[in-house]
Amino acid sequence: MLPILGPIGILVLIGYAMGRYSSGLDTRTLSTVVVMVAAPALIFSSLTSMQIAPQAVATISGAAALCLVISAALAALVLTLTGGSLRSFLPVLMMPNSGNMGLPLVMLAFGDTGKELAAAYFVVVALAQHSIGMSIYAGSFRVGVLLRQPLIYSVLLVVLVLATGIEVPAVVANTAEMTGGMMIPAMLLLLGTSLARLRVADLRSAVFLAVGRLGIGVVSAFCVIWSLDLEGLPAGVVFLMATMPTAIVIHVFSERFGRDPERVVGVVVVSTLLTFACLPGLTWIALRMAALPT
Template sequence: MLATLSAIILPILIVSALGFVWGRMGHQLEPRLVTALVTTIGTPSLVASTLTGLTVDTTILGQMVLVAFSVFAGFAVLGIIVCKAMKLPLHSFLPSLMFPNTGNMGLPLVLFAFGQTGLALAIVFFVVSITLQFTIGIGIASGSADLRRLLKMPLIYAVVFSLIFVLTDWPVPLWLSNTLSLLGGLTIPLMLIALGVSLSQLHVRSLGRAAILSVVRLGGGFLVSYGVSRAFGLEGAALGVVVLQSTMPVAVFNYLFAELYRREPEEVAGIVVVSTVMSFVTLPLLILFVL
């Protein structure tokens, strides 16, 4: 079991640590360039490559969409309750409690834990997560939601493209499949390196508050996702994927949006750092639970 845990967790830690050391040494990793590469090329290619190569029943994917939306609704309710109880402004803190790091950390963890089948389910969860974050999440931080943002997300077009092939059983041309696989392959390593670099540049403010909210993010994520998964009758890899994705630390995007809209970015940065450090401690127990 120790070898299994090491094979799942250590690659995540090592690649993230490389990014952290890179950042601490003062080397540059232009955030806008990385974000552009990941969001416009890497992630859409990874989504298309994985979904068009599916070997799982498409009904399971539909169920995963419903589960994901239900989980995020639960996160929203929990987040509102906690923010109200702690007298914290929703526009600054609610997104951090709602949106876990389903991309940088969630996808590679699921890949190593459950293979390509698990990755396909995790990508469905991730697509729901990133769609909500770039609409509702930005809406909370900015004070106004705009669904037209979806039209600017290459990820959405990648999903539509993939579903056409999946639902019609059309074979994907080999040249296209290889191209998507090649481009998608840069996504997970780049995400982890970028995560490490981001952590090297963020600082913790109000450690006690950050610790409390980090416990809510991780512990609440686990409880909500497990309860919703059981309510939908999920078992095995599907249950494990939902729990893993939901029990990730605060997504770095929450800090970027807080910085953009001036919603106490220093506080949000602290929650990102503390929750990520906590997650590295809780990951072995979480992996043991889902396997």
């Protein structure tokens, strides 16, 4: 497991160390570059140069959407039974951190082919986070916010290229590949820096919700893999992407709209640490699903 998990841990620790200093990493600027430039470039580069069938990408995208639907249903059930606030904690239990942790983990575990599938999964989750997730906290659906996400236009360009068979000019392809290549290390550094600066306010609630996020992720992954009859690499990718911890961007939304930000940030921290502790087991299961050596 060391070649897979080692680089992730090292980059997160570097980000954590930088986050301990006030003059360290400028997370606002770096996160803006990731969201506005690197992520769309990675999606465009991965999906226009993919070596897998478009049908596989469509299947993974559908699997991502179905995982979110199942996670939302399970989260609503858990919160209703425990008296938790749907407005505050539904996105916490529903939305996985498929970017900061999921993409690097899949790439290291499954290589470039896995990265292409993970990119398709990530697009669905990222768009859901900035539309459904933000809308839950805001109390209304904001189309304008969604239309300002560069990921949408990146996906539209990918569809145009694949549908028409247009050959992407070498200068565009190389630029997208270089720009997208910085996304994964940048996300891991941002994750480590965020962990250094976030604080847990309610540990008991954070542990409960963090365990719930992991459990819901595992259950939704198995349900989707079984219902879509996935096997091999797609099954392994779906399992890893679905079982990631609560997305850091959810804390940003909760703070922006005043929805229990102190408790939400605690869940983000504990959920991330819990998933790190479980990464060897989660990765082993995914490798077994993909029938790769463990």
